[in-house]
Amino acid sequence: MEVRVRYAPSPTGLQHIGSVRTALFNYLFAKSVGGKFILRLEDTDRTRSSERYVQNLYNTFRWLGFYWDEGPDIGGAAGPYVQSERFELYRSYADELVAKGKAYYCFCPEERVSKMHSDANSEEGEGGNYGYDRACRDIDVAVATARVKAGESHVIRLKIPLDGTTTLNDLLLGEVQFRNADVNPDPVLLKSDGYPTYHLANVVDDHLMGITHVLRAQEWLPSAPLHLIMYSAFGWIPPNICHLPMVLGEDGHKLSKRHGATALNEFRDKGYLREALINYVAMLGASYEEGHDLFSLEELGKLFRLEKINKAPAIFDYQKLEWFNGQYIRQKSDEELFELVLPYLSDAGLVDPSPDKEHRRLVLGAMPLVRERLKFLSDAPGIMAYLFKDPPFAAKEEFVPKKLDIAKAEAILALDASVLKVCDVDDIPGSEEKFRAAVSASGFKFGDLLMPLRVAVTGAKVSPPLFESIRLLGLDTTLARVEAARAFLAG
């Protein structure tokens, strides 16, 4: 039988690390067994769902580069893939459960129920289960049906068995037993607005869409028995279920905004590469081959094994992700990196979005100089600005090598200028040779000779390699900057 898995987000927020991780694991699992990966939009929360988040979802996955085989935007045989478009379905299935005596109409005002919850939470509880008191469970069906027909506002609740146990055979966790008395007492299946809750919709749709494996985050574990009870109420065979370990922030809590960047578009804007993100996230809570840790999406799809996933939650480590990012940046060719970095340079106003020949030459030529200095693509404008405009000079002290003074720095600059004038700046070893010769003649150290020049040319004590930079800029620009710096120091 063909394996079918789904990613079923609700468009109530931006795509973030946690949800993308679930999606990725589903995708990799599907790939590893030649199955299908399906997207289903769970937009049954009418107040929180928004089209904006749907677009964010599409954008995110287009950027990441792994996509579903069936989904709202590309269609498929099991559609529609948007739950609001399947609206009528859920009512009829909920009614079916009522007819079977597995669910019931509930007329309790929402305020009564929520008051019950808040009371239960404020009392320093003496134990037992909180939640709905099942007041409507035993209303005569005929009476209840009549009230519904009369138009009375109501919800439909699932009858959780009062005793017995429900056993989940989790693909990762193994057998997990729940006493039915501990399960959320009679959860709502159909809301008073006629929309299903997650519980109903996910069970109905997973069944109708032929989902064979449900991989979801471990935060869903407590509702697994409820879903199992529903499957058996319908008389359906439940899918295989696997609860994935959660991703936590540095403080050990569920990853959220306060941990820093968590939304995928933030990572993209910051200049993370999709390869790095995918590679890192895939390795969070799982292991593949020992010995190396750089894997492409394709390799991960081949190597993925459910059994290799860890049960314990994993802490999201931004530093390790940064390392992956550096690795992938360094793998890029000059041309590839050029394309990646260009949007950042143009956003910073350094180059035109479609740069002229001279700017292309500069940017492309700078790629070998900056490649291993970029942690993020967004570092590019800061590192490369001096290539496009004369640097502002911050402070005179910047020019001064250790143990020297401003007058010495100025003298060094004068010397540098004279050496530069006899250099062929395209000949880097040759130029360096000439400067080394000047070292012995002047008595300054090689580094001391270059520091003021570096600051004059690049505007900072930390920069890409000096001689390469000078070659890119050309002798005229370089000498002009040296003169400007001398004037600055003298002034």
Added chain:
RNA sequence: GGCCCCUUCGUCUAUCGGUUAGGACAAAAGAUUCUCAAUCUUUAAAGAGGGGUUCGACUCCCCUAGGGGCUACCA
């Protein structure tokens, strides 16, 4: 409070009863070097605690502790 899950270096992990407990990130030191990076070498760093089972436990079982999640007409 109740229920459930989890527990190897700071972090991500390897180990499927017998290993000097391995690797990666981060950290520290060194090499290299025109700065900063990158790179290379080296170092430090772990089986939560207590009981069992066993000839032998990180590995299996139990208890304790700790961490996490859930406990909605949100998903």
